[in-house]
Amino acid sequence: MNDNCRVIEHPVIQHKLGYLRDSDTESAEFRNIMKELGRLLAYEATRDLDLREDRVHTPLMETAVRRIAKPPVVVSVMRAGNGMMDGILSALPFASAGHIGIYRDKFINNTVEYYFKIPKDSKSRQILLVDPLVATADTMISCIDRLKQYEVGEITIVTILISPEGLKRIHHFHPEVKVVTASVEEGLNDQGYLLPGIGDAGDRLYHTR
Template sequence: MKSFTEINHPLVQHKLSVLRNKETSSATFRKTVEEMTGLLAYEVTRHLQTKEVAITTPLEETTGPMIAEDVILVSIMRAGNSMLEALLNLMPFARAGHIGIYRDKFIKNTVEYYFRLPQNIKGKRILLADPIVATGDTVIACLDRLKQYEVGQIHLLTMLISPEGLEKVQHFHPDVDVLSASKERGLNEKGYLLPGIGDAGNRLYHTLE
């Protein structure tokens, strides 16, 4: 079953406009990505399993729900690291992994240069973070690798996704839950999303094109 959710909440869209603005500084860009990730995470985590635990308030004994799932957060490096830190701040109980994969334009294929996941992730819920999904090739490669470990439900959390990228993800991995702030108009000749936010990694870390 194909699942795609576009978050049109005013706060999310306001922060997306900040990210789109080319005059936004790297510091503000990083902070906005962090804040926006928190808003997106609110939506993607609403169905996490909880359990009732005993709590002593300043006034009496009571019970309350606490998250009972072993959640695995995975960053697609390098831009995904900014989202990962925000997710860890919200869910310090979660475990985290990193995948480094890029598309090499010369060999016209993806290249994996780093792969590190926590142990015992079979059947575990995965939150996969990447600010931008353009062609979708890198995300597909990451999803392929994650499924080699027989993980549970995968949620792809992204700021922007192209129609082409979404179609590719849904074709090869229709069971993956995709959540984004915007499905963009398309891609330009260099593979950048339109209207887009430019190169997320460069803008996050103030590096050159």
């Protein structure tokens, strides 16, 4: 496994992932679990954030405390990334947020961007790039390319599932990008779906199957 990929095997995360895999899990429960996984994975993805020292007054005395020196920017890859966004922002209320709308068009065999908005002060800031599923990684690589045009800082992908093929391609084009995930899957089927996977995350989130 690449040193820049961290698989989080915490029992609580794996327990919740089991419910996402279950085809009997309804959309409302699926949304709640994905939100919870976003919050839990956010802690791991921000493990190395820099801290600064500050001074506060407790009810009894003045003391030193440590606070996040430079809050990250959470960027959701729409639409499925939005299912994790609220959970991550609940864990990181001091973070700002952006959105990228991008998809792979099978007719032109390329990615198409239809929306892009990140905070104006994103230069040099750590990015948490959020998408619950990374299969072929075509859209993820395009998102990283676009973010680098804005001279952002370190990029960490926060995903629930990623394929071995997708992980390899990401680190071929962007070897420094970190990945935090709950599982590296067995592979992809002929339609590009992750195996064993959770199906189409967007459809299951928003009941559009």
